[in-house]
Amino acid sequence: MDQIAPASQKQRQVMDALLQIIDAEKLGVGDRLPAEVDLARRLGLGRGTVREAIKSWEAMGIVTRNKGAGTVLATDISGHALQLPLSVTLEAQSLARTLAVRRPLEIEAVRIAAREADERQRHEIRGLMLELMAVYEAGEDWRAIDHRFHAAIHAATGNPLFGQLIGQLQRAFHDIYEAPFGQAQLGHASIPLHRPLAEAIVAGEAEAAAGLMAQILDEVTAAAAAVTAREEQA
Amino acid sequence: MDQIAPASQKQRQVMDALLQIIDAEKLGVGDRLPAEVDLARRLGLGRGTVREAIKSWEAMGIVTRNKGAGTVLATDISGHALQLPLSVTLEAQSLARTLAVRRPLEIEAVRIAAREADERQRHEIRGLMLELMAVYEAGEDWRAIDHRFHAAIHAATGNPLFGQLIGQLQRAFHDIYEAPFGQAQLGHASIPLHRPLAEAIVAGEAEAAAGLMAQILDEVTAAAAAVTAREEQA
DNA sequence: TCAACAATTATGTCGGACAATGTTTGTACG
DNA sequence: CGTACAAACATTGTCCGACATAATTGTTGA
Numbered sequence: 001m002d003q004i005a006p007a008s009q010k011q012r013q014v015m016d017a018l019l020q021i022i023d024a025e026k027l028g029v030g031d032r033l034p035a036e037v038d039l040a041r042r043l044g045l046g047r048g049t050v051r052e053a054i055k056s057w058e059a060m061g062i063v064t065r066n067k068g069a070g071t072v073l074a075t076d077i078s079g080h081a082l083q084l085p086l087s088v089t090l091e092a093q094s095l096a097r098t099l100a101v102r103r104p105l106e107i108e109a110v111r112i113a114a115r116e117a118d119e120r121q122r123h124e125i126r127g128l129m130l131e132l133m134a135v136y137e138a139g140e141d142w143r144a145i146d147h148r149f150h151a152a153i154h155a156a157t158g159n160p161l162f163g164q165l166i167g168q169l170q171r172a173f174h175d176i177y178e179a180p181f182g183q184a185q186l187g188h189a190s191i192p193l194h195r196p197l198a199e200a201i202v203a204g205e206a207e208a209a210a211g212l213m214a215q216i217l218d219e220v221t222a223a224a225a226a227v228t229a230r231e232e233q234a
Numbered sequence: 235m236d237q238i239a240p241a242s243q244k245q246r247q248v249m250d251a252l253l254q255i256i257d258a259e260k261l262g263v264g265d266r267l268p269a270e271v272d273l274a275r276r277l278g279l280g281r282g283t284v285r286e287a288i289k290s291w292e293a294m295g296i297v298t299r300n301k302g303a304g305t306v307l308a309t310d311i312s313g314h315a316l317q318l319p320l321s322v323t324l325e326a327q328s329l330a331r332t333l334a335v336r337r338p339l340e341i342e343a344v345r346i347a348a349r350e351a352d353e354r355q356r357h358e359i360r361g362l363m364l365e366l367m368a369v370y371e372a373g374e375d376w377r378a379i380d381h382r383f384h385a386a387i388h389a390a391t392g393n394p395l396f397g398q399l400i401g402q403l404q405r406a407f408h409d410i411y412e413a414p415f416g417q418a419q420l421g422h423a424s425i426p427l428h429r430p431l432a433e434a435i436v437a438g439e440a441e442a443a444a445g446l447m448a449q450i451l452d453e454v455t456a457a458a459a460a461v462t463a464r465e466e467q468a
Numbered sequence: 469t470c471a472a473c474a475a476t477t478a479t480g481t482c483g484g485a486c487a488a489t490g491t492t493t494g495t496a497c498g
Numbered sequence: 499c500g501t502a503c504a505a506a507c508a509t510t511g512t513c514c515g516a517c518a519t520a521a522t523t524g525t526t527g528a
Contacts, residue, residue, distance in 0.1 A: 068508075
C-alpha cells in the first residue's frame with residue numbers, strides 16, 4: 001500500500017512552528033526565517049532534524065537557503081496545504097483548490113492519452129476499467145483500482161510529468177483527501193462514467209474523452225462541496 | 235535575482251550517483267535503493283549529506299523512506315528533470331514535456347482569472363501589460379516583466395496553487411529554460427498577443443482570453459521546436 | 469508447521485565540530 | 499565626513515560518531 005509518510009513527527013513539528021512564526025511575524029516573500037540553531041534550541045530538537053525539515057521546503061521551492069546568508073521565503077505559502085491548524089472548512093477550501101488545478105491537468109491528460117496511447121496501453125486501460133466496474137458493482141472499495149486506472153491514463157500520455165504532477169498534488173494534499181472524508185469514497189457517483197471514458201480513450205476520441213473526464217471531475221467536486229456544506233452546518 | 239540554487243554540489247553528486255545506480259541496476263518502482271551508509275562510503279561523503287540529498291527526493295515524492303526497512307523508489311523517474319547527463323535533444327524533449335503540462339494549467343488560469351479577478355487585479359494586469367509592451371517595443375529584455383505579468387494572472391485566480399505549481403515547474407526546469415536558450419528570449423513572437431490577452435481578461439471574456447493564451451503557448455512551443463531542430467542539425 | 473523471540477539492518481535523531489560564505493561592524497586613511 | 503579595507507560575526511554546508519526506533523530476517527522451541 002502507498003503509505004505516503006508525511007514526514008516524521010519531529011519534522012512536522014518544525015514545519016508547524018515555522019508556519020506559526022511566519023504567521024505571527026507576518027513574514028513575506030524575501031523575508032528571512034530564523035536560523036537553524038535558533039529554531040533547534042527553541043524547539044528542543046537537534047539541528048540536523050530542523051535542517052531536514054527545512055530541506056523539504058527547499059525541495060518544494062518554498063524557501064531558498066544561502067550559505068552565509070540565511071533561509072528566505074521564496075513563495076507565498078498562504079493557502080498552502082502545510083497549514084496545520086486548519087479547520088475542516090479551510091481543508092475543504094484547499095480540496096476545492098486542488099481540484100481546480102487538477103481539473104485542467106486531468107482533462108488534458110486524457111485528451112493526449114486518447115491520441116497517443118499505443119495498443120498495449122489502450123488494452124491496459126480497458127482492462128482496468130472492467131476491473132473497476134466489477135469491484136464497484138460488487139460494492140467493494142474501488143479506490144485502489146481507480147487510482148491504477150487513472151495512473152494508466154497518465155502513463156499513456158507518454159509524458160511522465162502528468163502523472164508526477166498530479167501524484168505530487170495528491171501526496172501533498174493526502175491528509176485532506178483521506179483524513180476528513182475517510183471511507184466516504186468521494187466521487188462515488190462518477191464511477192459509472194469511467195466505462196464510456198475508457199471506451200472513448202480506446203477509440204481515440206479525444207474530445208469525447210475530455211468531456212467525460214470533465215464530468216467525472218464535476219461529480220467529485222460536487223461531492224466535495226456537499227461534504228463541506230454538511231461539515232459547516234455541524 | 236532569483237538564484238535558484240539546484241542543491242549544493244555534493245548533494246548533486248549524490249543524486250547523480252543514485253541515478254546511475256538506478257539506471258545500471260534497472261531499479262523500478264518499489265525497488266530498494268542502497269542504504270545511506272553504503273552510499274556515503276561509496277561516494278566518500280558524510281551520511282548526513284547523503285540523507286539530505288535523498289530527503290529532497292522524498293519531498294518531491296520520488297522515493298519513500300521507512301525506518302528499519304529502507305528507501306524505495308515511489309515513482310518512475312524516467313524523463314525526470316534530474317538526469318544530469320542530458321543531451322541537448324533530451325533537454326529539448328523535457329522542454330516540450332514541460333510545455334505540454336503547463337499549457338492546460340496556464341489556459342485554465344487565465345480562464346479563471348478573467349472570471350474571478352477583482353478590480354484592483356484587473357488594473358494591475360492591464361498596467362503590467364502596458365509596461366511589457368513598452369519594454370518590448372523598445373527592444374529591451376522583457377522577460378522579467380513578462381514573468382510578473384503572468385504571475386499577476388496566476389494571483390488573480392484566487393487559487394495560489396496555479397502560481398505555485400507553474401512556478402515549481404519553472405524552477406525544476408530552470409536549467410532547461412535558461413541554459414540552452416540563454417538570451418534567445420524564447421517566444422519572442424508571442425509578446426504582441428499579450429495586449430489582447432490582457433484586454434480580454436480585464437473585460438472578463440474568459441473564453442477569448444483562454445484562446446489567446448493557447449496561441450501564446452503555441453508560439454513558445456514552436457520557437458522551442460525550432461531551436462531544437464537547429465541544435466540537432468549541428 | 470508455526471509462533472515467539474533474538475539478531476540484523478536501516479532510517480531517525482542527537483550533539484558537536486569545522487569549513488565556506490555572506491553580512492555586519494569597526495577602523496584607518498584620504 | 500565618508501569611503502575602503504579588514505576583521506569579526508552569523509549562517510548554512512559538511513562531516514563524524516553515537517544511540518534510538520522500527521522493520522526485516524533468522525532462529526529456536528513447542
